Amino acid sequence: MINRQGQIESVIIGNDHELEIPHLSRTRSGLRLLRGVRLVHTHLKNQPLTQDDLTDLALLRLDLIMALGVGKAGGLQDVYVAHNVANSSKEQGYKQLQPCAFQSFEMNCHDFILSLEQDIFKGCQVSKEGIREGRALLVSVGTGHVAFQQERLDELQELVRAQDVEVLGCVTQRPGSIHPKYVVGSGKMKDLAIQALQSGADLLIFDQDLTPAQVRGISEITDIRVLDRSQVILDIFAKRAHSHIGNIQVELAQLRYRLPRLAQSSTAFSRLAGGIGTRGPGETKLETDRRRIRERIQHLERDLTSIEQGRQEQRKRRVKRGLPVVSIIGYTNAGKSTLFNTLTASDVSVKDRVFETLDTVSRSWRLPNLGEIILTDTVGFIRDLPRDLVAAFQTTLQELQEADVLIHVIDAHGVNPEQHITAVEQILVELGLQDIPCLRFFNKGDLIDLETMQGLCSRYEGIGGSALEETSLQVIQHKMSHLLLTLQKPMSHFQEVQTITMHEDVPSAHRIG
Template sequence: MRRACVFKFEKEAPTNIYGTTSGLKPQQIKRLEQIGRRKIKSDQVVTSDIARLMTALSFEIGRQIGILAGREGEIYTVLVGNEREIEIPDLTGLRFGKRGLRGVRLVHTHLKNEPLNEDDLTDLALLRLDLIAAVGVVQEGLPGTVYLAHLLPPNPDEKIYEIHPPVSIHQLNLPLRSFLSALEAEFDSGERTRAVDGRKEKAILISVSNQPRIDQEASMDELAELARSARLVPIDRIHQRPKSFHPKFLLGEGKLKEVVMKALQQRADLLIFDQNLTPLQVKAIGEVTEMKVLDRTQLILDIFAQRAQTREAKVQVELAQLRYRLPRLAERSTALSRLTGGIGGRGPGETRLEVDRRRARDRIARLERELESLAEARARRRVRRVAHSIPILSIVGYTNAGKSTLLNALTKSDVQTEDLLFATLDTSTRRLRFPREREVIITDTVGFIQSLPPDLLGAFRSTLDELRDAHLLIHLIDISNPHFEQHMQTVQKILTELGLENTPQLLVFNKKDRIHPKTVATLCERYGGAIAISALQPESLGPLLAAIEKRLWEEGKTAPALPAASPTYKGVTPPS
């Protein structure tokens, strides 16, 4: 059995018949229609009379026949397949049950009186049917053995479905109404338990890529950290390295079926793709899986929306979200609606899509004006700082490298820190005082990440423009991360895109306390005398402060040379 919403299928049949009726006699089509007009008692899976009609006709035409029946016993559709399988129409809009079940059951024939097969059980899970039943066809078209299966609510064994012992059609006495009521109560109880426990949403991470395996794994590690930053729980990872990408689902249809089965087994709430998806792909995958589908860009935008605190950060994030969603409005159904007819509005009017686009563009324009106003205020503050001839020091680096922790350690501030990607979005500015009445302005900027959404980079460009005024950039690197070299390259690439490749930089390796000292010394030597620190150990910051003072006042010629004596910095005493 296969789903028609996954596999294209040509419908050539009367209203309540789904399937190919070519080759059937008019009298046989009439018998199919008669089956569709029957009704099953609400407490029965199927009546022996309807089963007999189905098996007799199935035997006669040599094809499988099925019915989709509702809770009250009404037959919605009669299905006609071939000798091996039947097609099921798209049931996306058909859900009369509660969250756990769809409210529709499938009863179909098996020409060789065989049990339910893997395709049957997969469709049971994918479509969340009330139950699935196969009625075997025996000699002379009589109904033989009945095979039943139904879904299971969350259980310790993580079983998806239960297969009943086979019975004959005359022994089929399952009290359907009370059985489904109890089953849905268990599903509902599981959902209430989740809500009471306050458990986080569970996500399956998916990567479909042709890049080297080590890079694919590194990107998936980062995606897992992004999910954790979004307060999600990554429960599984699925990799695929196809020769070509599926235009509709990105990953292959077989792999997509595997994804859905794993999601059902582990009770996942959403799917997160490491690659960016087209609007059509998001829609198609969502329709097949009936789950929330996110790509990498959407996940990052969601994290930024959660973390934005100041008005400026909120404006920047909303602007990035609108720019991302605007081209995707075309995938929404317009239903040919026209809104501005009537007096004063004669003519073709405006479609729903055009109205949504216009509203989005208007909102973008308003946010851009507000962002410009906030940028002007920031520019005035920058002018005042420049007027006072105070050197400006900016901390840049990959997200979660420890920039805010370093700012707190240097200035005794209390900027929020957390071991999460993009824990802070707002630019923080503090003063750092050196001996001989020297001081600098030190700023902590938003962290960088590979594949940073262009819309997000564009929205935060006004904030990142503050880096242009910096006399020195501290490029902070988490040396304990196994992919730190790739992170360094990502930061350098973004700095180049911002036109800051010629701004002086000081390379600083953070979290040296997590690495063997000999390894730290080797890496510092390899990267041209980089400085190693631990932002959590103030006593390790002395060499960094000495290097900053040397670069700003000796090499920069912005102040007299350092005195010969070893200086004492505010809150930090460098080693002798």
Template sequence: MCALAARMGRQIGLLIDRRGTVNHVIVGDDRQIFLPDVGRMRTSKGRLRGVRLVHTHLKGEGLTDDDLTDLARLGLDLVCAITVRADGLAQWVHIAHIVPTRPGEVIHDVRPHEVLEPLRWPAAQFDTLSTIRDLETQLARARPATSMVNAREKALLIHVGPEPRTEADDRLDELAELARTARVEVLGRVVQRRRNADRDTVLGAGKLKQVIVEAMQADAGLLIFDHEISPAQMRGVARETEMKVLDRTQLILDIFASRARSRDGKIKVELAQLNYNLPRLSARDDAMSRLTGGIGGVGPGETKLEIDRRRARDRIHKLKHTLKRMAQGRNTRRKRRQRAGIATVCLVGYTNVGKSSLLNALSKSDIFTEDLLFATLDPTSRRLRLPDQSNVVVTDTVGFIRDLPSELLGAFEATLEEAHEADLLLLVADASHPRLEEQLKSVERILKDHDLDGHPRMLVLNKSDAVKDRATVRELAHHRGGLLTSSLNRDGLPVLMTQMAEVLARPPLGSGYSEKDANEEWSPL
């Protein structure tokens, strides 16, 4: 092989399986070879490919970046480059293999491969099969045990951005909760701190190789990015990793789709999905670009891609019209309550802070609750009698989340409508959450963006039974003018209902009770 490569002036490569059979012979140019598709050669998911690459180098160089990339991206047993002298004799043997990492390890700067010391030919001695067996044993040990029952997928979570490590970890914690809600088992995390994401693959080339190795040994088939990535980046990552790729928005849309129960909720989720996917419709293969104009048609006709886009736009128009009619129905019901003189209270706040549990505790009802994000997607109302014997309607709404994707705003339309029409907002927060302040700021930002920051409201710090540092939370409650409550043991609920009655008994804004007075008394967040 070395003599032939020298005589041709081209690199020659062999793909050899573990029985020593040559599966492919590859002839390249003087600088590189181009590997065939080896996607079907993988012996089983989460293991090495079962083939090794042995090829020649003609310019005295060792293993190149392309060699190491192929090693990681394809999961080869190992890669070997033999430097060839001008007379066609072998000189040096360069070998590299994948390096397993520990299960659940957050990848930062760990190299995904090991390059061995060069061996001089012909004295080179290397036990290939023993090395491969040892590597697969290490990979098996590094693979985490399955912990989630009935998990739909197994995934790695990825964060790329300039944020400090603590903020990156916070964002990945929340992404892990979203994944748990979607029944996705998280097997590892990847963090790369860089100012700008790579325009083709988000991650840098070296980090991408690490991701491929981690995914292979963890038996993960899904990558989830904690921020929105472009269609081109999604295709680039999928092409390089041969894995399914999602971003945070898609994950939230999946959760919404699985939890929507009412006709209104299902329509809003479908509309959000269409708005997200429309700009991402693109020609993925030759079949998407074939003309579908029939015989005798004038002009080239529409392409499959154009038809898909037109149908999506038509469906969006129809869904918006349907939602408009539903909104009119909700408005009619609200006006009927107003004419009956029934005050309305709206529960708003971050997702999974216990709004539904609080409404159950106040009204002694059995609204569905679960320790998952977005357990509630459709507004639910219950009638409640306050200590002054007045009746109010309390509405539970879908929870907010930070960096709310624009495509999902429609899914929150009913929540925002209820909030605008409410006489009082109960801003519910999880007093036991380690990122309580950040969640409050996120909700405040959303309320301000929708002109709700001046609305009469009360801060309710729920889940006080789970608080460890009660002194800090009490200080926050005092500073914010909030009230500590527990839906579990009903602590603080009588005081909450009494204060609700007092607030609702006051004259509304514009009736001698100024907005300035309201803001001073009920301090906005």
């Protein structure tokens, strides 16, 4: 291995068909530059560069790779050279020079590498949209329906974008079966790693949930950060959490998720490394880290329990007062908060992005014939909600237990409203909320034609409209009044409710969370 100054950095002794390259430090200065060392090695049977050579070149971002072919008589015969290229759209990320007889071979390696690096750097400069937190290649590995896989991948893009990560490309893999260690075969995984490097990605994000062992296996091959969908969702929650309880729940979910994966970060060395510098004291540190995380988890759990007790008291008081509670639920970005704002003349944050709302917010809502009731806006759902998140968000989700009626908001303009309905209803079952009466509201009616809306409404026995238009919401109010009146609760509850003076019993901006 020879560095840019022409000095020999290391001498590697291999056998007649392979060599083991020692651990190389990670990419310099965070920019997608070359490694600063070139590999010059012998090929004892004068063979051209092998696929393994070219993979090493790309994966390790070597300045270049050179094989000196040994002829039959034992002298040097031909020289084979390959280098990385700048253009990421090319299928191959490297270029092989014409083989040349050793005697006539001439190359100014230093200048060649510098100009190559300049080209590569130009191709990888940060896009005009601004500095992003990362550049990711998304990967979906599936054996199910193609259309479904694509839809999930689109959703993953949304999730990743919500974190200000630039999506450089999406790759769909459809293996016969899921490889236990790498999800796809190791050959395919190497191709993926090369593709990620060529496109300038520093993150590989999988749509599938990966086991800690898979994250480890893939990181070892690719040498870049590997994330799965759950982690992306957890990170979004972490970014969006503002309230005290929101922060506790998110941190708890993150720590529980991280604990079994802790070993991964300290062993994420180059695939060829064999663990140099990662054993010994590293093990002890790992144990300390684990213990600290466990202690922190216990601490957060205690905090959460005491908050939970306080909330139960609060709930009991409300139940005693007999105020009916209606909770708005639904898939993330369906328009729940918009509906909440229009119905209660509030101004909770509404944005065209996933998981804008994390904390439950309750306000009073006046219904014809009933008077004031409590309307609650809640955190959005998504299919395959990470388990750690559901577990940690129990306190927030339990708020839903007290709802007398749910309004399930569905984005009628979305790609697949049916899938979203199924996902949400599945989560309701998991939370034991399936028996609460539910009114389905197909939202964003202004964006679809009447016929489609009527089809959805009749198929799902729902009502349609737009959360942005007050007039289209009168039908919700009437339906809701009717629903609440037909519930088992005695009429007296509602009469009682009508006489309540708001500032005494239900602050008009009563905020939970």
